Amino acid sequence: QKEVEQNSGPLSVPEGAIASLNCTYSDRGSQSFFWYRQYSGKSPELIMSIYSNGDKEDGRFTAQLNKASQYVSLLIRDSQPSDSATYLCAPGGRGSTLGRLYFGRGTQLTVWP
Amino acid sequence: KAGVTQTPRYLIKTRGQQVTLSCSPISGHRSVSWYQQTPGQGLQFLFEYFSETQRNKGNFPGRFSGRQFSNSRSEMNVSTLELGDSALYLCASSLEIGASNGYTFGSGTRLTVV
Numbered sequence: 001q002k003e004v005e006q007n008s009g010p011l012s013v014p015e016g017a018i019a020s021l022n023c024t025y026s027d028r029g030s031q032s033f034f035w036y037r038q039y040s041g042k043s044p045e046l047i048m049s050i051y052s053n054g055d056k057e058d059g060r061f062t063a064q065l066n067k068a069s070q071y072v073s074l075l076i077r078d079s080q081p082s083d084s085a086t087y088l089c090a091p092g093g094r095g096s097t098l099g100r101l102y103f104g105r106g107t108q109l110t111v112w113p
Numbered sequence: 114k115a116g117v118t119q120t121p122r123y124l125i126k127t128r129g130q131q132v133t134l135s136c137s138p139i140s141g142h143r144s145v146s147w148y149q150q151t152p153g154q155g156l157q158f159l160f161e162y163f164s165e166t167q168r169n170k171g172n173f174p175g176r177f178s179g180r181q182f183s184n185s186r187s188e189m190n191v192s193t194l195e196l197g198d199s200a201l202y203l204c205a206s207s208l209e210i211g212a213s214n215g216y217t218f219g220s221g222t223r224l225t226v227v
Contacts, residue, residue: 034215043203043218044156088156093169098211099144100169103156 002027004104006089012110019076021107023089026070032092033065033072034101039085048074079111115140117206117219125225131192134222138185138206145187146216147179150201159202162187163210194226 003026013019021035032051036044050056050063050072062075072091076083086106093100118137126132138145146161146169158171162181179189185206191198201223205216 032211036218043201043221046215046217049215092211094211097169099146099161099163099207100158100171101146101148101156101205101216102158103148105155 002102004102006104006107010108013079015113017079019079019109021074021087023072025091030091034090035074036088037085081111084110117217119204119219119222123223126194130194133188133190134202136187136204142206142208143185144207144210146205147189148203196226199226
């Protein structure tokens with residue numbers, strides 16, 4: 001069973017701060033990693049994907065991957081109240097499970113004004 | 114560009130009945146996967162289809178089944194419904210299996226079993 005662990009939260013940060021969301025995964029061979037955002041009552045929305053070690057930036061979002069440590073993170077700079085949601089880490093499968101995503105339980109983020 | 118369309122949005126069924134959920138992927142997407150989301154278990158993988166073939170299956174009983182049509186549309190069926198099947202069922206599509214651009218989710222079907 002491939003496991004994905006996320007900081008349990010809830011995480012609460014003030015508007016304008018940096019929110020840091022962390023995720024560890026058990027499958028050392030995982031090659032693709034996705035971050036999804038899910039607002040209450042809505043479906044998950046893809047916000048970042050990362051495949052290589054290092055940082056990947058997209059606007060206020062930065063994904064960081066360290067395959068040796070089996071760790072992936074998401075930083076949200078200049079957090080806004082509209083960022084309040086649950087963030088899901090999802091390593092992708094490989095080989096016979098290539099089309100599958102393994103979701104963590106998510107971290108609930110609240111950004112207060 | 115239309116997104117992933119799931120129908121119906123809401124469904125109430127009685128224990129023992131069966132239900133069929135539908136998913137139309139984004140035009141051009143050939144991979145369709147299904148997930149069950151509950152507060153207790155989070156998002157759990159049901160199965161994935163590509164070119165009308167089931168490529169992956171999660172750890173769900175045989176009451177859960179699915180299929181994909183030649184136009185990539187997919188259906189999933191749950192027979193002999195149990196109270197524990199109450200959940201949000203999500204469909205996701207991508208261009209190919211393991212697509213580098215990730216998977217796009219539909220709005221989901223909220224199933225309530227009474």
